[in-house]
Amino acid sequence: MINRFLNHFEEFLIASFMAAATLVTFAAVVMRYTTGSGIDWAQELTIYLFIWMAKFGAAYGVRTGIHIGVDFLVNWVRPSIRKAMVIAALSLGVIFTGAISFFGARWVLFIHGTGQVSPDLEIPMWIVYLAIPFGSGLMCYRFMQVLKEFLKTGDLPVHDMGGQETAA
Template sequence: MEIIRKIDAVLSKIDKFLMVVLASLATILAFINVVARYLFNSSFVWAGELVTYLFIWMTLFGASYGFEIGMHMSFDALVKALPSKLCKAVTIFSTLIVLVFLILLTVWGINLVKFDYMTGQVSIDLQIPFWIIYLAVPITMATASWRTFVKLIEIIQTPGIELKKRGPAELEEAEEVGS
């Protein structure tokens, strides 16, 4: 389990770093483009496209990180009202469903990248191959799958009675640990 935690910690640092860098670059580029447009009546044609791709990548890495800290929406009031063993079983089942979905998105993302690589399509302004742009999908869905797998292991190792006690404080603790 120690190796899993180390891998998860590295992924967490990478995700946070990329979110900050991508958001910063997109914001700075958008600001420079607005200044250029209004002060010099000229803007960078490619800036809007690049800002869009930077924000998409940032959002997908943020979504992956959200799986680590338990930030995604869940409706667990009903599940927590169940007896401990049933609560644990339902939690494991729902986590498995999410894991399968994320794995399918990873596979779909890989197929999308392969397809775009074969077609050779490029973006209009930047002339970047679409397969590079779409790499964000399989990368982030794979890391989200990993994080969900780690959560599944934690759920399996946690007694049902403890699962029933978890609540919004868990998110706050995860944010504090991640900081």
Template sequence: MVLLLAAMVVMVFGNVVLRYLFDTGIDVSEELSRYFFVWLTFIGAVVVGRQNAHLGVETLVSRLGERGRKLCMVLSDLFVIGCCAVFFWGTWQQAEINATNYAPITEISMLWVYGVGFFASIGLGLMAALRILRVLTGRLSDHELRAFAGDYSDDEAHTLRGHLE
């Protein structure tokens, strides 16, 4: 992600400088920076999913007990898996079309751009499935269950202790 972001910054900043100083730009960098942004967004979604940091509404879940929280967690993860399956299927259906469409400037197959749907759907779906498995086998940590309900008090205490030491 850092490399994609750095490349985007270099390409966009370079184009701004070239347009300002020489009234020209590099067309390839415009196209590639757009594609890098797409990949950066989807890779970021998977990374944030791994850290359980996606937006959530904990108003109801925080009022439930342990069993209710686990039920909500499993239900939300089943919903995530369903969405990932639809996303994967849509990417699969479009793959042949995207493989034969080429970018106007770089002439790379658009499957390299839109194929990120495979990565994101598999990554997020596997993480949700593994979390369901941890819930069902009793291996879900108390910290993860509290974080699902919006309780990050352990994180704050740990961070505060780390700063004081």
């Protein structure tokens, strides 16, 4: 139940950030060419939206099997070694993203204490930096999910290419 909600929420956030960034950019370009002046804060907001989208998109990539991975060596070795390599890689993913989430939370607390605000939007920078612990925390959770499923079934998530044929 909670995973289904989290899956939909994750997808909603990614799509919303992407749509908002696109709309803000479009509006800024239209304003610049119709009135001669753009929207001063559009570029900053677009950057922040893409940062948030990328952090949550990476977690989505882990969950669906489209996150970057180099599997040449893993696919070349015998199955018993392959299993150990996959477990090690997923475990390192958990450790790394967990550490980034932890230290990102510490960074957010530090930035909160400084009172910094963004230059154009004048929003507290700690809000912008929340993408680090939230996105990395979700990514850590997704690595744990994939590891648990792999230990249980031996399967990794495989991204559906939408019916497209892939090169052999």
